[in-house]
């Protein structure tokens with residue numbers, strides 16, 4: 001069907017009802033957050049806004065679990081990546097990047113573009129990264145040239161989660177002074193993360209995945225050690241610079257006009273998370289992830305699709321990456337699922353381009369929203385004659401029912 005001027009196919013205009021969103025970012029935004037954003041702009045220094053901003057910074061410290069500094073940028077995750085890099089690494093400095101998948105590769109490319117020398121610890125895209133290999137790379141660096149380890153907690157391309165606490169333990173065993181800089185863009189608000197307790201020096205995140213918010217805000221948290229490294233790191237930077245943002249002056253905190261309306265949305269999004277309780281939020285993500293794996297394992301019976309992450313304990317609880325066999329066009333699955341079956345899912349990234357699709361089950365998600373997506377995917381597999389064993393949705397439904405039977409009332 002010929003696309004219209006917006007690039008939509010004509011029959012899309014006939015669609016009725018709700019479009020389901022199961023991309024691993026952006027994610028669904030609760031109606032109460034949308035309502036909180038439906039308001040007038042205001043004076044830059046209106047106390048109501050300044051109070052909301054203070055609440056956001058306090059809420060972010062609670063989700064990062066840190067007493068360190070938190071910086072907020074009008075950006076996406078890429079902006080937050082750059083903010084972390086330019087504040088603690090100067091051109092010529094060395095960063096160690098454990099390869100977890102497309103996102104560690106992209107962050108590494110950004111570091112190189114900023115003049116940072118990158119040393120990669122090769123990884124297997126079907127596994128979480130091995131903390132011992134990271135420790136070994138640091139132990140081998142006797143001259144302590146490596147200034148920072150850039151670690152992605154959940155690589156959204158591969159659907160694996162690396163054990164951040166174990167990476168810190170390996171760094172300590174190697175007795176290496178490098179900073180631990182962690183990308184939690186896809187994991188914050190979906191699984192446990194404890195910046196201070198785990199010894200993370202810099203944490204990077206963004207608004208649109210686990211935090212119940214629209215895209216447009218990037219966050220970086222830094223502890224005292226990172227702030228000290230920042231002060232000693234001389235390089236060109238302006239918008240991202242931490243120092244003026246620490247002045248306590250509203251206008252400088254945001255390096256100009258604040259994203260006022262986003263701040264009101266974020267405050268509501270964080271309140272949503274705290275009302276449910278982070279522990280229950282994480283448990284909800286676990287059960288929805290497991291239900292997704294049950295469905296994919298059924299479909300996998302015919303040998304054409306399978307879960308990428310081989311070891312269940314290493315799987316992301318926010319996104320499941322499904323790899324497709326020879327001759328199956330994963331991009332087509334994604335397109336049909338969105339344009340015909342009305343559920344948006346993610347495509348394969350980097351080396352997985354055209355060979356994988358991804359089901360997001362993070363953020364404002366409950367069981368029926370997940371069933372809708374799994375049903376749309378199963379319908380897509382049938383529509384495209386992709387070999388699969390039917391009954392994936394039933395397996396997911398059964399998993400949730402069994403969970404509720406044994407655990408009593410839940411938040412999803």
Ligand SMILES: *Cc1c(COP(=O)(O)O)cnc(C)c1O
Pocket residue numbers: 025076077078079103152154155156183184185186206
């Ligand atoms: C989404 C994502 C990014 C990129 O974030 P953008 O907001 O798209 O720039 C980086 N890292 C991880 C792990 C992600 O999931």
